[in-house]
Amino acid sequence: MFSVFGRWYERKFSDPDAAMLLLLLVISGVFLLVWGGMVTPVIVAVVLAYLLDWPVAKLEQMNMPRNWGSTLVLLTFVGVSFLVMLGLVPTIWQQSVNLIAELPAIWEKAQVWLTGLPEAYPTMVKNDQIQNLLVGVDEKLVSLGERIISASFSSIFGFAALLIYLILVPLMVFFMLKDKEQLVAQISQILPTQRRLIVQVGQEMNQQIINYIRGKVIEIIIVGTVSVVTFLLMDLRYAVLLGVLVGFSVLIPFIGAAVVTIPIAVVALFQWGISPEFWYVMIAYGIIQVLDGNVLVPILFSEAVSLHPLYIIIAVLFFGGLWGFWGVFFAIPLATLVKALANAWSSPVLSAETEKAES
Template identity: 60%
Template sequence: MIKVFSDWYKRKFSDPDAATLLVLILISAIALAVWGNMLAPVLVAVVMAYLLDWPVERMSRIGFSRPVATSFIVTLFVGICILMLLVLVPVMVNQGTDLLKELPQIWAQTQQWVMMLPERYPGLIDGNQLQQMWQSANDKIVTVGQDLITASFTNLVNIAAILIYLILVPLMIFFMLKDKHELLSNVSRILPKERRLIKQVGAEMNVQIVNYIRGKVIEIIIIGTATTVAFVVMDLRYAVLLGVLVGFSVLIPYIGAAVVTIPVAVVALFQWGLTPDFWYLMIVYSILQALDGNLLVPLLFSEAVSLHPVYIIIAVLFFGGLWGFWGVFFAIPLATLVKAVGNAWSEQSAQLQEEK
C-alpha cells in the first residue's frame, strides 16, 4: 500500500512544476478559508474586471488607449447597474412584497386542495398521514420564517458594508483594468520560475471560462426577457419577478430550472386554478425551457465548458454546501479548474512515463 502511494506521489509530484501548482492551490484555498470574508470585495472586483476585460481589449485593438477604454466600459457598466437598480429592482421589490402578503392565502388554498385528495382518492391516500405531513410542513415553515426575519434584521447592520462595496469595488475594477499588465507583471514576479503547469491551467481556464461566462450572460438575458414577455402577455401576476427568477435560474444547471418551476406553477394555479389559462401558461413555459436546453445552450456553449452533467450536479452540491450562494454561482468555473488541474497533471505524468 505504501509503495502504491509512493509511486503515485512520484508520478504526480516529482516534477517541480507540479509541486508548484499544488502549493499554489493549497495557499489559495487556505487564504480563502481564513480571509474569505475580508477579501470578498477584492474577489468581486477581480471577477467583474475579468468579465469587463474582453470589451476593454476590443476597444484597445481598434485604437483607443487603455485608460480611455477602461473609463468608457466601467462607466457603461456602472450606468447599466444604476439603471437596473432604478427601474428593474423597484418593480421586483413591489411584486415580491405583494407576493409575500398573499403567501398565507396561497398556502391556505393549497392546504384546502391537498386535504381534498383523500376524499377523491380514498384507496391511495391516507387522510391521517396527510394531516400529519401537512402539520409538520407548517411547523417547518414557521421555523424558516423566523430564521428569515432574524437574518433580515441582522443584515441591516451590513448596510454600511454594502455602501463601501458600492464605492470600493468600482474603483478596484477601474484600476485592475487600467493597470492590468502592470499588476500581472507584479504577480508574475512573486510566483516561482517553475510554473509551466500553472500557465497551462491558466490558459485552459481562460478559454473555457470566458466562453462560459459570456454564454451565461447571453442566456440569462434571452431567457429572462422571453419569459418575462410571455408572462406579461399572458397576464400572469408577478410577471417581472418570476421572469427574472427564471432568467437567473440558468446559473444553476438542471437544478435551477426544476426549482423555479415551483413558484411559477403555484402562482399560476392560485391565479387561475386548473383552468385552460393555467395549462396554456405551463405549455408556453415548457416550450421556453425546451428551447433553452435543446437550442440555445448548444449554440452558446458548443466551445465552452465540456463537463458531464453528473460532474456539474456534484460541483453544484459540493461547492454550494461549502460556500453557500457563491459556491453555487462559481460551481462550474471551479469544476472547470479541477478538470484543468487534472488534465495538466495527467499530461505531465504521461510525459514522465514516455521519458522513462
C-alpha cells in the same frame, strides 16, 4: 499499501513543476477558506473585470488609450446597471411583498385541496397522513418566517457594508482594467520559477472562465427578459418577479429550472386553478427551458469544455455548499479547473533538458 501510494506520489509529483502546482493550490485553498469572506469584494471585482475586459480590448484595438477605454466601459456599465436596478428593483420588491402577503391565502386553498384528497382517493390517501403533513408544513412555515425576519435585521446591519462595496468594487475594477498588464506582470514575478504546469493550467482556464462568465451573463439576460415578457403577455401575476427568478435559475444547471417551476406553478394554479390558462403558462415555460437548453446554451458555450451532466451536478452541490452563491456561479469553471489539473498531472514528467529544449 503505502508503497503503492508512494509510487503514485513519486510518479505524479516528482516533477518540481507538479509540486509547485500542488503547493499553489493548497495555499490558495487555505487562503480562500480562512479569508474568503474578507476578500469577497476583490472576487466580485475580478469577475466584473473579466466581463468588461473584452470591450476595453476592442476599444484599444480601435486606437483608444486603455485609460479612456476603461473609464468609458466602466461608466457605461455602472450607468446601465443603475438604470436596470432603478426600473426592476422597486417592481420586484413590490411583487415580492404582495406575494408574501398572499401566501396565507394560497396555503389556505392548498389545505382545502389536500383535505379533500382522502374523500377523492380513499384507498390511497388517509386523513392521518394529510393531518401530519399539514402540521409539518405549518412548523416549517413558522421557522421560515423567523429566518426571514432575522435575515431582514441582519441585512439592515449589512447595508453600510453594501455602500462600501458600491464604492470600492468599481474602483478596483477600474484599476484592474487600466493596469491589467502591470498587475499580471507583478503576479508573474511572485510565482515560482518552476511554473510550467501552472502556466499550462492558467492558459487553459483563462479562456474558459472568460467564455463562461460572459456566456452566463448573456444567458441570464436573455432567459430572464423572454420569461418576463412571456408572463406579462399571458397576464400571469408577479410576472416580473417570476421572470427574474427564471433568469437567475440558469446559474444552477438542471436543478435551477426544476426548483423555479414550483413557484410558477403555484402562482398560476392560485390565479386560474386547473384551467387552460394554467396549462398555457406551464407549456410556455417548458418551451423557454427547451430553447435555452437546446439552442441558447450550445451557442453561448460552444467553446467551453464539455463536462458530463453528473460531474456538473456534483460540482454545483460541492462548490455551492462550500462557497454559496459564488460557488454555484463558478461551479462549471471550477469543475473544468479540476479537469485541467487532472490533465496536467497526467501529462508525462519532463526532464530539465527536455523542458529547456522545448522552451
